[in-house]
Amino acid sequence: MKDKKILIVEDQIEMRTINTLFLERHGYRVMAVGNGAEGIRSAREHQPDLILMDLSIPVVNGFDATEQIKRNPETEHIPVVVLTAFSYGSAGRRAREAGCDAFITKPCNPQRLLMEIQQRIGPAEEQLH
Structure with missing residues (x-):
């Protein structure tokens, strides 16, 4: 089975790391x-299994990037999970309209993030301990 790519x-280096x-x-x-x-380009070039989008x-902001990814036949199938400091409210509605598949507010429980990912693409093959 192939490696699952995310x-x-x-933009925040600490959060990325x-x-x-x-x-x-x-x-x-x-x-x-x-x-x-870069997210739009990388989605096209690398075809990840899932995108975590701020x-x-x-x-290009995350709303517009998600919309462009979801409108492109090459990338429309890729689940987009929004991970943001915005509260759900209007940001959540706008993100859903753009095509996001899930909305998680920061800071988030790492296990919740893992659960959202696994619900969409399943667990990875091997875990490092």
């Missing part, structure tokens, strides 16, 4: 980029 689109290490420890292959334009990112 693309993290997050924490989530990358956490997901790699649970056996996922992780790619991380710092803005929405909403407040530079160049």
Whole structure:
């Protein structure tokens, strides 16, 4: 079975690093980029199994990046999980309209994040301990 790839689109280096290490420890292959334009390009080029998308990112914001990913036939099948400091309210509605598959507010419980990922793409093959 192939490695499960997750693309993290997050401008805060600390959050990218924490989530990358956490997901790699649970056996996922992780790619991380710092803005929405890179996220759109990486989604097309690398075809990840899932995208973790922040909403407040530079160049192309997370709402627009999600919408572009979901409108492209090459990437529309990729689940997008929004991980953001925005409260659900209007941001959640706008994210759903853009096509996101789940909405998690930061800070989040790492086990909840893992559960959301596993519900969409299943567990990774091997976990590092």
